[in-house]
């Protein structure tokens with residue numbers, strides 16, 4: 001639970017309105033359609049209020065009505081003096097955007113049927129597939145925001161290169177090692193840790209807030225000089241230490257998608273076992289079909305070389321033994337299910 005004063009809320013909505021006018025997704029000429037649960041999400045409340053403050057015509061659709069009604073609203077020509085003729089800015093969570101864009105293509109609608117100039121999303125990871133789908137449906141680059149209810153006064157927004165730039169006037173972003181809690185080297189994966197600046201948070205200051213989100217700092221070629229991260233890579237909850245280094249399930253799953261002999265999307269378990277002589281990292285991977293002994297041995301070797309931790313120092317030195325077990329079809333009920341890129345269509 002977190003708390004804001006009315007003054008803080010007013011300040012955030014004003015800053016958001018100014019940012020929206022600077023980047024031209026809010027302002028008196030805009031018609032803004034929002035598909036956000038305003039009664040559940042503080043971000044939705046702030047965005048709706050910011051749109052109103054900027055002088056935009058705001059259409060808070062919430063999450064009611066069907067996809068066709070939402071599309072019809074985007075298509076509708078409105079004659080409001082001083083405003084664009086159609087909805088010019090769209091805000092929705094990734095899952096909703098995925099469904100709306102798919103429905104638009106299904107109906108045979110083209111980007112030129114709409115007047116959309118800006119589409120923004122947030123609240124969950126935006127995949128490359130979703131970006132491509134949005135561009136195909138509406139001819140617009142999807143912009144992404146990254147923040148959390150707890151640190152609502154600060155966050156990061158995507159630039160034209162698709163990287164997330166941190167709003168440095170609002171706080172400090174540190175990227176720390178999940179185990180030692182020391183700053184990681186530039187470009188290494190670490191946990192995003194936020195601190196808010198005064199006077200953004202007077203009632204509940206955020207001091208070194210440990211998000212558990214894994215990010216990597218990058219040098220963005222777009223020209224903005226603020227601190228940039230590539231994307232939110234994953235969560236520390238799913239981290240594994242293999243051969244003295246930290247690994248995460250998503251990149252391991254990415255590698256396994258290349259093997260047609262395995263169940264797709266991949267299902268696997270990884271665990272460390274301390275045995276008498278050394279530490280063993282056991283990787284259990286589910287096969288799609290039954291294989292001969294020779295085929296199994298060959299597949300194990302190929303997977304061994306492909307796995308991200310094959311080059312980990314302790315494995316190279318032979319002080320940690322990596323064992324790969326191919327499991328029979330249907331044998332793994334994985335607590336972590338690797339997901340193919342892109343949200344499931346609603």
Ligand SMILES: [Zn+2]
Pocket residue numbers: 159160161162163165220221222223224228
């Ligand atoms: Zn950039």
